[in-house]
Amino acid sequence: MKKWCKAGVVILLLCVLVIPLGACGNKEQETTKVRVAEVTRSLFYTPQYVAIEKGFFKDEGLSIDLKTTAGGDKTMTTLLSDGADIALVGSETSIYVQAQGSNDPVINFAQLTQTDGTFLVSREKIDNFNWDMLKNSTFLGQRKGGMPQMAGEFVLKKHNIDPKKDLNLIQNIDFANVATAFASGTGDFVQLFEPTASVFEKEGKGYIVASFGTESGHLPYTVYMAKESYLKEDKETVEKFTRALKKAQDWVQENDAAEIAEVIQPYFEDTNLETMETVINRYKEQGSFAADPVLDEEEWNNLQNIMDEAGELPTRISHEELVNTDFAEEVTK
Structure with a gap:
């Protein structure tokens, strides 16, 4: 009888020790929500949808809340009014905001596309x-x-x-x-x-x-940007976001258009796979998808030259003033 009691105590102790360990192991990873406003829904932004569907953001502990805000002006308004943490839009919008004067500049930190789309x-x-x-x-x-x-x-x-x-x-x-x-x-x-x-x-x-x-030619056509305050206060989140993007960029470079189309089809339910494959292949062949998230000075200057030629450049702004390459360079090492 005593032996059975001792055995029971041992089993009970094991349960007390093991159950919490098992519970800890099954606990879901805590995630950080990131609100992203994209200027339009387009296959031009293929690496973004790959990053979501392949779980690259999730692997970094990020939950992406993606919404489409048609047009650059609406997208920037959404970002400035704190309706989004990060905006995917043309770099020219950050120049317009800065030219008007801003206590919290909008900073370009990761490039998605590098040609006109x-x-x-x-x-x-x-x-x-x-x-x-x-x-x-x-x-x-x-x-x-x-x-x-x-x-x-x-x-x-x-x-x-x-x-x-x-x-x-x-x-x-x-x-x-x-x-x-x-x-x-x-x-x-x-x-x-x-x-x-x-x-x-x-x-x-x-x-x-x-x-x-x-x-x-090459220019920072579509870029992820955020308020300077967000980049400082949520530095770790921005680095994780950029790392996930780089993983997606690598994956897009390494895989063919047919496989890519199947992965991101949920974002283009009204477009058949054959058309998607044609479009993705066209963008890959002309080098529209940036191979890494670094927005370099030459591209930045080309952007401003094009704006100047169109008579839309309010003032020339240096690369270091509105571009932060720290996150992109860190994840590209």
Whole structure:
């Protein structure tokens, strides 16, 4: 009887010791919520969706709350009003904010794309396109002062086309409605992001004739940015965020378009896998996806040159003033 009692005590003690250890082992990792506002939903931002779907953010202990805020002005307003912690938008917006004066500057800390992401789409099929065909046409452009419009005008001028004199230029249509306007019959040519451009081509609504990305050179086209105060107060979170992004960038560089398309399809339910594969491959081939998150000074200066050419640069701002490469360089080592 005593032996059974002793055995019972031993078992009881083991249970007391083991159960808490097991409970600790099953405890879920605590996560930090990061609110991200993206300027639009596009395959141009493929590495971002890969980082979410492949669990790279989760591995860093981050929970991403992603929302689409159509247009650079709305995205920046969301960030400035504390509706988001991080914004994915064109770097030009940070320059506009700084030029107006800010006690808490918006700092670019990780680059996602390094070329323009738009394509020139013609209403009619053109077998042997040349840029002179745009002269005297009605061109449906992007919002004035936005990166797509400025990069577009830079490329047009590069081909000796004055957007104001040689085209019937329409650019007073809201960013989110440009594609709809073209589909309803407005314009002979339009500047569109993917996957809309390829979808239009498959549906016979338009035909891709040129890429603005291959023509405009490297620039910090779409970048993750945050208030300077956030970068200081949540330094560890920003580093984890940037590390997850770098893992996704590496994964996109190492895998083919078909596999990438399958991973991120949940973000593009209305686009078939074949179209997604075509678009992703097109962006990969023209080097649109940045291989790492470092925004270097040469790209920053090219951005401001394009803004200046478009007459939209309020003041030239140094790379060190609005760009923080510490996080990107740390995770790229």
